[in-house]
Amino acid sequence: MLTTAASSYPDRLAICSATRELRYRDFDRAVDRLAAGLRSRFSGAAVALTSVLDPDFAVAYYAVARSGNRVVIVNPLLPAEVLTHVLGVSGAVMLFATPALAGRLAGVRDRLPRLADVVLIGPDASSAGEETLSGFVASSPAEPVGGTPAVAEDDVAVVQFTSGTTGLPKGVLLSHRNVTVNAAQVAAAHHVTGSSVTFNYLPTFHPMHLNSAVCAGATQVLCDSRDVVDSVRMANRYGATHYYSLPVRLARLAVDPRLAGLRFETVTVIASGGSALSARATTRLAEHFAVPVIQGYGLAETSPLTHSDDPRRPQLSSVGQPVADTECRVVDVDSGRVVSTGEMGEVQVRGPQMMVGYLHQDEPATDPDGWLATGDVGHLDEDGRLYLVDRIKDTFKCDNWLVAPSEIERVLERHPAVRECVVVDLPHEFSGAVAAAFVVLRPEADTADRPALAAGISAFVNEAVASYQHLHHVAIVDEIPRSANGKIQRRDLRAAMLAHHDGR
Structure with missing residues (x-):
């Protein structure tokens, strides 16, 4: 892709940051x-x-x-x-x-x-x-x-690690074909062309944004400012047409008191990805800037994009229709039968961007017909738009980073006062969700000052994990409720944590 773009547009600005430009x-x-x-x-x-x-x-x-x-x-x-x-x-x-x-x-x-x-x-x-x-x-x-x-096009080009629900991250193997096909799919879905200027207001450089812009011969602008208002001004300065950011940043922009004085001069679409952007923030930004605010869906296993809302016909709360040459169906979680339009079930996808497989695992990446089970629950409307509802797995996203509760639990269990623990996600206005924990103490733990002990447990964990895995709330309880067969019901625990947090 890059060689083709360099041959076709040698003098066009390819990538620029605050300190460097590359044609x-x-x-x-x-x-x-x-x-x-x-x-x-x-x-x-x-x-x-x-x-x-x-x-x-x-x-x-x-x-x-x-x-x-x-x-x-x-x-x-x-x-x-x-x-x-x-x-x-x-x-x-x-x-x-x-x-x-x-x-x-x-x-x-x-x-x-x-x-x-x-x-x-x-x-x-x-x-x-x-x-x-x-x-x-x-x-x-x-x-x-x-x-x-x-x-060769089927040789592995990229190993993208993704968090598991019960263990350490596992590597997803993506071929040259996976990556280049998805670059073209993303460019087409987002209407990125050689005249586009894509603006990346993200904490890291995601290959999806890099590859789709290079595929189209577009210009990419990288913004690492911590101030969301600076990003709007920088987008205007470079004549950005596509503004890419995370839900946490867009949610903060939507409630920033300086928003009233901001305008996009050249941006034609705001694209949010990685986790859900609230309908309230979406509507606020779309009405203020008078441009569509769209969302998409994908997985590390799918290179990553499988769905994107259409900037020309955005649909609130939907992640859109499948990108080119991609199929989607929703199946009953228990039986695997394909469900009717509007009915909830597990989302499955297939297409040329499906991964080669997992690193060091021999089992097939998909079922015999090429369908990949995503582990997400959603439903389709009559036009094939996908709406995500919940996750089958227990992972969640904080500031667009995938968080596996088991990773935090492993650290929690090392604290000398902790006998048992469960980590769940707690809704957060800007980050989407943050980690919170139920903790059962050891009999010998000093419980004279429970708030101080809870704060100390949080500090112990937060010193050992990444920022997006930080514990924001610890509830000390006498026991962690379980089902009749001894299993932890995380859905019930989430509701209990929300009630506990709201009742503090």
């Missing part, structure tokens, strides 16, 4: 040079890449793929324990990391014997005193050793 010709050349350096060291290896919102990520992403290696996407907010798992199970031999991530890695580096090199990327890389991306390129051959590797 397509220079972008492609930078990828070629880095790919040559990677090829001189590795072939068919796993190269991990921190998804920092910076042009360095884009260059390294395409260079790893072009060199005949596979990209392992690493969340820059991972705590050391999960980072060790991701790098270890993927077999990463090299890591492109931010200085902050490299610092967390230092304490566990001895547990990763296959990891040979760490190269710093991002705007702060040059001040950290370690090898940087530019230094790596300067010390590498200008031409690939052994020539350019042959890459």
Whole structure:
């Protein structure tokens, strides 16, 4: 995709941030040079890449793929324990990391014997005193050793990790075909063309936004400001046409007292993704800016997009119809039969963007007919639009990050006062949901000051997990209710937690 865009639009601005600009010709050349350096060291290896919102990520992403290696996407907010798992199970031999991530890695580096090199990327890389991306390129051959590797469309290009419900994250294997097909699907669904300027107001660089813009030959603008109002002004300055952000940021913009003085001059659509944006925030922004606010749906297993609302005909609270060449059906959770229009059930999808499979797992990724069970509950309307209702699995999203309660529970259980615990999601106006816990104390625990003890338990956990996994509320209880067969009913516990929180 990049080579085609560079050939067609060599002088067009491809990616820019507050400190750097890359035109397509220079972008492609930078990828070629880095790919040559990677090829001189590795072939068919796993190269991990921190998804920092910076042009360095884009260059390294395409260079790893072009060199005949596979990209392992690493969340820059991972705590050391999960980072060790991701790098270890993927077999990463090299890591492109931010200085902050490299610092967390230092304490566990001895547990990763296959990891040979760490190269710093991002705007702060040059001040950290370690090898940087530019230094790596300067010390590498200008031409690939052994020539350019042959890459087949069904070869694995990307390993994208996703949280499980009962254990550590597992790797999703995406082929070159998966990635390129979905790039075209996203560009078509969002009406991204060569004249578009996509604006990424996101905490990390998601390959979906990178690939769809490159596929269309569009310009990408990266905004890392913490102030949502700054992002609107920057979008106007660059003539943005597509404004991409997260529900948590858009929800905050909708209630910001400065909203009345803001206008979009060139933006034609606001796109929210990752989790649900409330109908109230959606309506407020759409009415204020007089542009459609759309949502989509997808999974790591689907490269990721399967559905998108149509900017020309937005439907409130829907994630839209399937993208091109993609099918969706809803089946009964127990029997697996296809249900009628409007009836609730598990969402299943199939299409050319379906993953190759899971890392180190031999079972098929889909059923014999190619259908992928998503684990989400929803229903379809008569026009094939999908409405999501609930999750079968117990994970939830906080600030667009997928949170597995079991990961937090494992940390909670290490606290000396905790005998038993269950983590559930608590609704939050801006973050979508946050983690909250029911805790049963050990008999020997000091209960003289329960509020202080609860605060101490929260602090213990929050020091050991990523920010989006932080506990926001701890309820100390005598016992955790269970069903007759001894199972925890998280749906009932969520309601109990909400009542407990509201009644404080």
